[in-house]
Every structure is written in C-alpha cells, then in structure tokens.
Amino acid sequence: xxxxxxxxxxxxxxxxxxxxxxxxxxxxxxxxxxxxxxxxxxxxxxxxxxxxxxxxxxxxxxxxxxxxxxxxxxxxxxxxxxxxxxxxxxxxxxxxxxxxxxxxxxxxxxxxxxxxxxxxxxxxxxxxxxxxxxxxxxxxxxxxxxxxxxxxxxxxxxxxxxxxxxxxxxxxxxxxxxxxxxxxxxxxxxxxxxxxxxxxxxxxxxxxxxxxxxxxxxxxxxxxxxxxxxxxxxxxxxxxxxxxxxxxxxxxxxxxxxxxxxxxxxxxxxxxxxxxxxxxxxxxxxxxxxxxxxxxxxxxxxxxxxxxxxxxxxxxxxxxxxxxxxxxxxxxxxxxxxxxxxxxxxxxxxxxxxxxxxxxxxxxxxxxxxxxxxxxxxxxxxxxxxxxxxxxxxxxxxxxxxxxxxxxxxxxxxxxxxxxxxxxxxxxxx
Ligand SMILES: C[S@@+](CC[C@H](N)C(=O)[O-])C[C@H]1O[C@@H](n2cnc3c(N)ncnc32)[C@H](O)[C@@H]1O
Numbered sequence: 001x002x003x004x005x006x007x008x009x010x011x012x013x014x015x016x017x018x019x020x021x022x023x024x025x026x027x028x029x030x031x032x033x034x035x036x037x038x039x040x041x042x043x044x045x046x047x048x049x050x051x052x053x054x055x056x057x058x059x060x061x062x063x064x065x066x067x068x069x070x071x072x073x074x075x076x077x078x079x080x081x082x083x084x085x086x087x088x089x090x091x092x093x094x095x096x097x098x099x100x101x102x103x104x105x106x107x108x109x110x111x112x113x114x115x116x117x118x119x120x121x122x123x124x125x126x127x128x129x130x131x132x133x134x135x136x137x138x139x140x141x142x143x144x145x146x147x148x149x150x151x152x153x154x155x156x157x158x159x160x161x162x163x164x165x166x167x168x169x170x171x172x173x174x175x176x177x178x179x180x181x182x183x184x185x186x187x188x189x190x191x192x193x194x195x196x197x198x199x200x201x202x203x204x205x206x207x208x209x210x211x212x213x214x215x216x217x218x219x220x221x222x223x224x225x226x227x228x229x230x231x232x233x234x235x236x237x238x239x240x241x242x243x244x245x246x247x248x249x250x251x252x253x254x255x256x257x258x259x260x261x262x263x264x265x266x267x268x269x270x271x272x273x274x275x276x277x278x279x280x281x282x283x284x285x286x287x288x289x290x291x292x293x294x295x296x297x298x299x300x301x302x303x304x305x306x307x308x309x310x311x312x313x314x315x316x317x318x319x320x321x322x323x324x325x326x327x328x329x330x331x332x333x334x335x336x337x338x339x340x341x342x343x344x345x346x347x348x349x350x351x352x353x354x355x356x357x358x359x360x361x362x363x364x365x366x367x368x369x370x371x372x373x374x375x376x377x378x379x380x381x382x383x384x385x386x387x388x389x390x391x392x393x394x395x396x397x398x399x400x401x402x403x404x405x406x407x408x409x410x411x412x413x414x415x416x417x418x419x420x421x422x423x424x425x426x427x428x429x430x
Contacts, residue, residue, distance in 0.1 A: 009108065010101065010104065010105055010108070011040045011043045011044055011047060012047070012080070012083055012101050012102050012104070012105035013105040013108050013109060014035060014038070014040070014044055015044055015047040015048055015051070015079075015083050016076050016079040016080045016083060016105060016109060017076070017109075018031045018032060018034075018035070018044070018048050019048060019051060019052070019079040019082065019083065020075045020076050020079050022048070022052065022329050022332075022333065023075060023078075023079065023332065023333070024075070025333055027327070027329060028048060028049070028052060028327065028328070028329035029327065031048075032044065032045060032048055047083055047086060047087070049166075049328060050086050050090050051079075051082050051083055051086040052328040052329045052332060053139065053164060053325075053328040054086065054089070054090070054139055054164075055082070055139065055328070055331070055332050056131075056133075056135040056136045056138075056139045056140065056141070057089075057131045057136040057137075057139060058082050058085040058086055058089065059082065059136070060131045060132075060133055060135070060136040061085060061089075061125065061126070061127075061129060061131060061136075062081050062082070062085050062121060062125070064129070065121060065124045065125060065126075066081075066121050068117075073114075074111065074114065076109055076111060077106065077111055077114045077117070077118065080102050080105060080106050080109075080111070080114075080118055081102075081118055081121060081122070083102060084098060084099060084102035084118065084122040084125070085122070085125055087101075087102070088122065088125050088127050089127045098122075099118075099119060099122045099123060102118060102122065103115045103118055103119050106118050138160045138163075139160075139163065139164050139331070140160065140163060140324075140331050141331060141332070141335075143335070143336050144321070144331060145160075147336075147339075147371060148160070148370070151370065151371060151372050152370070152409065155409055158409070158411070158412075159370070159409060159410060159417075161412060162324075162325055162410040162411060162412045163324035163325055163328075163331070163410065164325070165325050165412040165413065166208070166325065167208075167226075167323075167325040167326035167416070168204050168205070168208070168413050168414060168415075169204065169205045169208035169209070169224060170197065170202055170203070170204045170205075170224070170225060170226055170227045170415070171194075171202065171203055171204075171205070171214070171222040171223070171224060171225070172201060172202050172222060172223045172224075172225040172230055172257060172260075173201045173202070173203070173221065173222050174220055174221055174222060174223060174256075174260045175201050175260060175261070176259075176260045176263050177216075177219060177220055177221050177260075178216065178219075178221045180200060180201050180203075183215075183216060183221055183222065184203065186215040186216060186221070187203075187214075187215065189215070190214075190215050192205065192209070192214065192215075193205070193206035193207065194206060197227050197414075198227070198397035198398050199227060199230055199231075199234075199397070202225075202227055202230055204227070204413075204414070211224055223253065223256055223257070223260075225253055225257065226323075226326070226415055226416045227398070227414065227415035227416075228322070228368075228398065228399070228408040228415040228416045228417065228418040229253065229254070229368065229415075229416060229418060230257060231396055231398075231399070231406075231408070231418060231420065232254065232313060232315065232364050232366035232418070232420045233254055233257045233258055233261060233313065234261075234396070235364055235394055235396070235420065235422050236258070236262075236311045236313060236362065236364055237311075237362070238262055238265050238310060238311045239310070240264045240265065241265075242265055242310035242311050243265070243266050243268070243307065243308075243309050243310055243311075244258060244262065244265050244266065244267045244268070244309065244310070244311045244312070244313070245267075245268050245270065245309040245311070245312045245313070245353070245356065246258055246267055246268065246269040246270070246313050246315075247270055247298050247312055247313060247314045247315070247349070247353055248270075248271055248272075248298065248314060248315050248316055248317060248349070249269035249270055249271045249293065249315070250271035250273045252269065252293070254313060254315055255267065255269040255291060255293070256291075258291075258313070259290055259291040263290060264290070265290060265311075266290055267290055267291045267292070268292055268294060268309075269291060269292065269293045269294070270293075270294050270295070270296045270298055270303065271293075271295065271296075272295070272296070272297050272298070273295070274295050298349055298352060298353060299345070299348045299349055299352050300352060301352060301355055301356060304355075304356050308356060308357060308358035308359075308361065309356055309357055309358060309361060310358050310361045310362075311361060311362055311363075311364075312353055312356070312357055312361070312362070312363040312364070313363075313364050313366065314349055314350065314353055314363060314364070314365050314366065315366050315367075316342075316345070316346045316349055316350075316365065316366065316367050316374075317342060317345060317346070318342050318346065318367035318368060318369040318374050319334055319338060319339045319342050319369050319371060319374060320334070320368055320369065321334075321339075321368075321369045321370050321371050321374075321417065322367075322368045322369055322370045322408075322409075322410055322416045322417025322418055322419075323368050323410070323416045323417070324410070325410060325412070325416075326416060339369075339371055339373055339374065340373070342369075342374055343373050343374050343377065343378055346365075346367065346374060346378045347378050347381055347382060350363075350365060350378065350382050351382070351385070354382075354386065354425070357425050358425070359425055359426070359427045360424065360425065360426070360427070361424070361425050362392070362422060362423065362424050362425075363422075363423045363425070364420055364421070364422050364423075365378075365379065365405070365420060365421045365423065366418060366419060366420040366421075367418070367419050367420075368416055368417065368418050369417070369419060370407070370409060370410070370417040370419070372402075374419070375402065375405065375407065375419035375421075376402050376403045376404050376405065376419075376421075379391070379403075379404040379405065379421050379423075380403070380404070382423075383404070387428060388425055388426050388427070388428045389423050389424070389425065389426070390423070390424040390426050391404050391405075391421065391422070391423060392422040392423070392424050393422075394406040394420065394421075394422055398414075398415065399418075402419070404421050405419055405420055405421030405422070406419070406420055406421070407419050
C-alpha cells in the first residue's frame with residue numbers, strides 16, 4: 001500500500017479493506033503487515049483482531065437486527081458493519097461517534113448508498129443482548145466446536161475460553177548472542193515486566209509490546225516465539241557432526257532456533273516459498289555459516305543432493321487450530337475440507353522426507369494443530385505403510401503424551417496448541 005494512502009485514510013476505512021481481504025482468504029497477519037508503517041497501526045490492530053476474535057457474536061447480533069442477511073451484502077459493507085459493532089461492543093468511543101466514523105468510511109470507500117443502511121442497523125445495535133447460538137457463545141464455527149468436543153471431551157471448555165483470549169508474547173532468548181540472566185537484567189533495567197516459563201531460555205512479557213521497543217532488538221538478542229513452538233526443536237537432540245534438515249521452514253522461526261541452539265551443526269532449511277522479506281530472520285542471519293535457506297517442493301525428492309540427513313524437523317503445514325488466540329482469522333476462513341487436505345499433504349511430506357533420513361536418524365513431525373486427524377492419525381497411517389519406524393518417547397515440562405507423540409493444548413496467557421512425534425529410522429535386516 002502506498003504511503004500516501006496510509007496517511008489519507010481513516011482507521012475504519014483501512015480496517016474494512018483489511019478485513020475484506022481476510023474474509024477472502026488472506027491471513028490477517030499478512031494483510032495487517034502491509035500497513036505496519038501506518039501511524040494508526042495500534043488502532044488498526046485492535047480493530048481487526050477484536051473483530052475477528054468476536055466475529056461470530058458480532059455477526060449474530062447484527063443478523064438479528066438486519067433485514068438483509070449479512071453474508072449476502074457487499075463484502076466491504078459487511079466488514080464496516082462488523083467493525084461498527086466491534087466498536088459499539090468493545091471500545092469506549094461514544095456510540096454516535098463510532099457509528100459516524102463507520103458511515104464516513106463507507107462513503108470514502110465509495111459505498112455512499114450503503115451509508116444509511118449501516119447507520120440504521122448500527123443505531124439498532126444492542127450490546128447488552130447475550131447471543132444464544134453456540135457459534136456466538138464460543139466464538140467458533142460449529143464444525144470446530146463439534147470437533148474440539150469430540151477430540152477433547154474433558155478439555156473443550158478451556159480450549160474454547162483460550163481461543164478468545166489474547167495471545168501472550170513470549171521471547172526465546174538467543175543464547176548464542178546473550179545468556180538468559182543478562183537478557184533478563186536488560187529487561188529489568190528497562191522496567192519491562194516478564195515471567196519465567198517452564199523453559200530456561202524463554203520468558204513471557206506481562207504486557208505484549210512492539211518488538212522494536214525491546215532491548216536487544218537490533219542486536220538479535222531474542223526472537224518472538226510461542227513457548228510450545230519452541231519444544232519440537234528441543235527433541236531433535238543432534239550430535240555435533242549431524243546434518244539437520246529443517247523441512248517446511250518459512251518464515252524461519254524454528255530455523256533460527258536450531259541455528260542458535262545447535263551452532264555447530266550444518267542446517268539446510270527448505271520451503272516451497274522463496275525466501276522473502278516476511279521471513280522471520282535478521283538480515284544477516286539468513287545463509288549464515290551453519291544455516292542455508294533453499295527453495296524446494298518437499299513432497300518430492302528432486303531437490304535432494306543424495307546425502308542423507310541425521311535429523312529432520314518437519315514442521316508441517318496444518319490447520320493452525322492450536323493457534324486460534326494468535327490467529328483468530330483461522331476460525332473464520334478455514335473449513336473441514338482444509339483439515340482433510342492438510343492431513344493428506346502432511347502424509348505426503350512424511351513419506352517423501354523419510355527417504356532422505358539416514359538409518360538411525362530421527363525425524364520430528366510437528367504441527368500447530370490440536371486436531372487428531374492431523375496428528376496421531378497421520379502417524380498411524382504412516383506407521384501402517386512403513387516397517388522401519390520406531391516411535392520414541394517424549395517427556396517435556398508442558399503438555400501430555402498421546403498415542404504416538406506429545407500434545408500441548410492451548411493455555412491462556414501461556415502457550416499455543418502443538419503436536420510432535422519423534423520417529424527413528426531403524427535398519428531393516430533383509
Ligand atoms: C507451519 S509453516 C512452517 C513454520 C516454520 N517452521 C517456522 O517455524 O517458522 C508450514 C510451511 O510449510 C510450507 N510448505 C507447504 N507445502 C510445502 C511443500 N510441498 N514443500 C515445502 N514446503 C511446504 C509452507 O510454505 C509453510 O511455510
């Protein structure tokens with residue numbers, strides 16, 4: 001987006017444009033990133049995240065007072081209504097002002113004729129009405145509610161609660177740059193409150209803040225990384241001479257962790273996406289001595305040079321169902337078919353990568369999903385197709401064992417839902 005338009009347009013105008021893109025499939029994080037230099041980025045973030053987090057209840061309250069179904073309206077008009085409802089429900093702005101801002105934004109977007117419709121609906125909006133439908137009460141689509149209840153009958157209430165909460169901000173301290181105690185001292189000097197976590201080199205900020213305002217941002221002293229997402233790398237346990245493959249590496253969060261924690265190992269990081277500015281890597285850390293980023297489709301082996309890897313991390317593409325508090329757009333934009341398609345791709349990737357793993361080597365399979373279909377069920381199918389796999393036990397400070405791996409369930413103010421399994425390749429005697 002050109003900087004001119006960033007300056008020209010109101011937060012409601014920009015937020016409506018962003019949300020329209022999100023409802024058409026662009027991840028919220030990416031759509032918002034296009035405006036990261038806007039002076040209104042904090043307000044834009046609040047408007048977009050709060051609207052997506054409470055999409056289902058806002059949608060129901062609006063539908064109850066609208067003569068026309070919301071989903072039949074022009075997408076930007078629908079987004080403006082959701083944004084208006086969000087501000088009436090969750091901001092301290094006086095209601096007439098909130099409505100006026102949205103109506104003005106509608107005119108600027110070129111939806112002048114919708115202005116009176118938006119005005120009429122928002123003036124009837126009643127924020128005190130408790131929504132009755134499950135989707136609105138849990139802020140989730142019905143298929144996700146059913147699946148979570150089925151997969152986790154004893155934990156579903158906490159998963160539902162967590163999915164609406166704001167995600168915490170956890171930092172992984174780059175121990176190759178600074179030791180944890182020195183970094184914590186820097187935070188204390190800057191009067192930034194934080195809490196220790198179950199992991200030695202990870203701390204959670206009491207209040208999330210812009211990473212550029214944290215001490216050591218320029219020096220690369222930390223990476224913003226969810227606590228549970230730090231666990232798969234911790235079970236790789238390579239020997240110093242081992243070659244590591246970080247498979248499905250973009251945007252490079254775990255690649256950086258591997259390079260930091262195992263500085264003596266050679267690491268190939270592959271993804272189907274080319275390396276680009278949204279990769280979470282410092283300018284000078286890509287293609288450093290021990291870490292090389294490459295592009296390749298890992299469902300094939302055409303990218304492979306023929307030298308087997310001793311350790312593989314397959315951080316597979318997935319539904320992201322363990323990260324709903326961090327990525328509230330997922331619940332609105334994904335469907336059940338996406339989950340089955342993800343499971344199919346995960347199985348394909350596992351099969352292909354098993355060919356490039358050395359005998360006695362270890363592959364760690366991980367997803368940020370809580371759905372069993374993408375986790376234990378993929379492993380079950382994989383085991384049925386291979387005779388040379390030993391499933392190794394995992395024991396970690398957070399989470400619980402599953403049939404073949406380890407699962408963390410999302411926990412408010414703490415961490416996301418993640419699954420991982422540790423598979424060793426054994427020699428088959430002929
Ligand atoms: C969960 S993300 C990986 C996150 C990454 N490991 C990190 O920690 O930053 C899954 C990645 O799989 C990649 N991917 C999907 N299909 C792929 C394929 N056939 N070959 C290689 N990468 C693929 C996607 O581009 C996406 O970046």
